[in-house]
């Protein structure tokens with residue numbers, strides 16, 4: 001099923017893995033270890049892929065958050081790391097109904113999954129989940145990534161920052177379309193805005209942002225794995241305007257939710273969960 005994964009070299013030691021045109025993972029190699037950011041749907045043999053791109057290196061697996069389109073390949077690894085607030089949700093074994101919902105919602109109509117049978121798909125959790133806390137670091141050998149706790153899309157969402165090179169891995173916190181901040185697993189919008197404000201304060205140190213979803217035909221003409229640093233300010237300011245009541249969203253396709261589009265991307269949210277006094 002490895003034809004489902006398209007690999008995009010970004011730098012000498014950094015690759016984006018586009019799985020089924022639906023979700024993005026990243027491999028980032030240091031001198032000793034290689035970091036795998038997310039495990040996607042689990043349709044790809046990720047160990048084999050990592051071994052072919054960076055042979056002989058130990059793999060460290062980090063989930064940006066505990067959603068099934070980003071952690072379903074965790075069962076290919078003995079240990080994964082995840083933000084401490086998403087750790088409780090990282091042991092779920094998708095039941096048959098969940099598998100069918102994902103298949104129909106994400107994969108069924110995708111040309112790249114034709115020929116793949118739902119029976120051949122075996123998503124699952126890792127045997128061991130290690131929680132990450134703000135300020136923790138991952139040493140790849142010559143490259144260090146810092147964990148930033150950024151509750152929002154999920155309460156346990158984390159970003160990984162390489163301060164030396166300015167690379168920021170942002171999971172589902174910001175995309176080229178409206179991010180889901182309205183989920184039960186999302187924080188209050190005020191908390192999401194605070195996380196985005198913190199990231200925006202780092203904008204001068206960031207050279208490239210790597211999100212967990214992208215489309216090749218985004219309206220900006222960027223590569224699908226790429227967001228420019230100013231996205232941080234756009235998201236922080238746009239979300240703060242909603243929190244402050246300066247912008248009110250239009251009805252979203254998820255009942256009870258609203259959404260606002262920004263210059264880049266946008267935000268879907270639950271108007272009952274802004275998190276400030278009115």
Ligand SMILES: [Zn+2]
Pocket residue numbers: 065067153172
């Ligand atoms: Zn998600």
